[in-house]
Amino acid sequence: MTRLAEAGRPAVGLRERKKAKTRAAIREHAMRLFREQGYAATTVEQIAEAAEVSPSTFFRYFPTKEDVVLADDVDPILLAALRDQPADLAPIQAIRVAVRTTFEQLASDQWEQERERYRLVISVPELRSAMLDEVTRTTAMLTGALAERLGRDPDDFAVRTFSGALIGAMLAALLPALEDPDADLVGLVDAALARMEAGFPL
Known part of the structure; x- marks a missing residue:
């Protein structure tokens, strides 16, 4: 679990902390092995051995x-931060505050991990294909949170398309900037959401 996740949740017991530590170790060693020998050449068995766990x-x-x-x-x-926003904030304003609140808590090493994750997704064909499922899942999560906030059905066409536009705007802002270590990713995402709030003028 990231430090961000720890900061955004109530205190957890020893068992949960151990599970979070194990999960983080598996991911850390996996990313290191992907860097050193490539994604395709790295096996689950190698990752497990490096993290000192069984497959x-x-x-x-x-x-x-x-x-x-x-x-x-x-x-x-991010969804927890969205739920914490005042009910009188418009959905796009609540999202902007939640995104800033969440992203500004990420430490530099966490941002680098996020950059590395997305660079791998872009460069590895099988990950690019699987990313569609992840984007669909994230969009569904956001749709559910917005529907709950608005007292509407998650299947509401307006809510679903609004969520899809949000995810699309954020990805369009983030992905081209991943290779630039000096890019202000928080600022870029907020600028994209500001354009959405303004009706995407061209």
Whole structure:
């Protein structure tokens, strides 16, 4: 679990902290091995050995090797931040505040991990294909949170398309900037959401 996740949740017991530490170790060693020998050449068995866990333990935390890269620890924290916003804020304003609140808490090493995750997704064909499922899942989570906030059905067409536009705007801002270590990713995302709030004028 990231420090961000720890900061955004109530205190947890020793068992949960150990599970979070194991999960983080698996991902850390996996990303190191991907850097050193490539994604395709790295096996689950190698990751498990490096993290000093069994392959069966690996699969308890990540159903597939792809999930080590694709699983997004920031999503639930962002949704919690959204739920914390005052009810009188318009949805787009609540999202902007929640995004800033969440992203500004990320330490530099966490931002680098996020950059590395997305760079892998872009460069590895099988991850690019699987990313659609992850984007769909994230969009559904956001749709559910917005529907709850608005007292509407998650299947509401307006809510679903609004959520899809939000995700699309954020990805369009983030992905081209991942290779620039000096890019202000928080500012870029907020600028994209500001344009959405203004009706995307061209």
